Amino acid sequence: MEYNEAKDRFIRAWGTLGANWGINKAMAQIHALLLVATEPLSAEEIMEQLQMSRGNVNMNLRALMDWGIVKKEHKVGERKEFFTAGKDVWELAKQVSRERRRREIEPIIQVLSELQNVSGNDKKAVAEFKKLTSELYEFSSQVDGMIEKFSKSDQTWFYKLLMKI
Amino acid sequence: MEYNEAKDRFIRAWGTLGANWGINKAMAQIHALLLVATEPLSAEEIMEQLQMSRGNVNMNLRALMDWGIVKKEHKVGERKEFFTAGKDVWELAKQVSRERRRREIEPIIQVLSELQNVSGNDKKAVAEFKKLTSELYEFSSQVDGMIEKFSKSDQTWFYKLLMKI
DNA sequence: TTTAACGTTCAAATATTTCTGAAAGTTTAA
DNA sequence: TTAAACTTTCAGAAATATTTGAACGTTAAA
Incomplete structure (x- = not known):
């Protein structure tokens, strides 16, 4: 070509x-x-x-x-x-994940944490709602943590991680 | 609330x-x-x-x-x-990553691989282009592989991975 | 100063995406 | 059959996002 x-x-x-x-x-x-x-x-x-x-x-x-x-x-x-x-693909990936984390993951985690203190008459609905949002919160926080780690890491870390997978 | x-x-x-x-x-x-x-x-x-x-x-x-x-x-x-x-957050995440992989990562990998056989007079430009696209190709393939693994894994795997990080 | 060579802004134009609602299609029960 | 109860489709309307270009800043050399 x-x-x-x-x-x-x-x-x-x-x-x-x-x-x-x-x-x-x-x-x-x-x-x-x-x-x-x-x-x-x-x-x-x-x-x-x-x-x-x-x-x-x-x-x-x-x-x-x-x-x-x-x-x-x-x-x-x-x-x-x-x-x-910058031509460094690794740096690019880190920078992009850092920014998306800040702009998009952090805000949803913020909302999910605020939703934890929900109350209401329909006990079943409230309980299910809490379960769902707290699970989402847990998962998002874990992903958030992984991305933070990644965006501060060096390439070696990533390759070591790849090996483990 | x-x-x-x-x-x-x-x-x-x-x-x-x-x-x-x-x-x-x-x-x-x-x-x-x-x-x-x-x-x-x-x-x-x-x-x-x-x-x-x-x-x-x-x-x-x-x-x-x-x-x-x-x-x-x-x-x-x-x-x-x-x-x-489905209320299972874990399953949801897997399903979403599976689909985005198929719809969005696979196509870009396809394009990047096709760009490898580039030729032209400006040797410097061609060499730099090949370097860039092959690095992007490598990186994308690795991410692709990780997501594939993730989307087929069970929750235990993810937690073990979290521990290692 | 003045002026030329830029960079910046933003209201309006254009393009794209999403949404509506009515018509057409489908299924099931009588 | 027929008809009622639903689902699907899609052309046009509405909303949203992107792009343009001309007017307005800014800078620095003359």
């Missing part, structure tokens, strides 16, 4: 994957483009290569920087800002 | 969680309602309790059955169909 075709396919696949996981397509595609780029890219270059508007590129670059997976750079003698994505 | 308020909060939180993870809100809310229900519910009852149209409820019930997390039941002497969600 020709390089340019492969690059396109990769960018589109990354966009689709992102969309499946609740990340907008443009954001995922910009990330993919920066991942395969051999040099830092300017907003201008991203606009051109992905056929997106300036505003869209700007917004999504900021979102990517919020996620901590894209960095801004300056070249000497250039006014323009350039952007890069 | 009063039972009905808690139930509402749970349903809304579940809906939001779903939406964050690319599952539509109605589907997640129906699932939440069935999770807390003490009895199987008919489409009618779901429509009423969640204030949704017949069509919406029907569509999303089918999607939930596709995911294998909601089942249809029949009561003796009743024409109507009733629906239930």
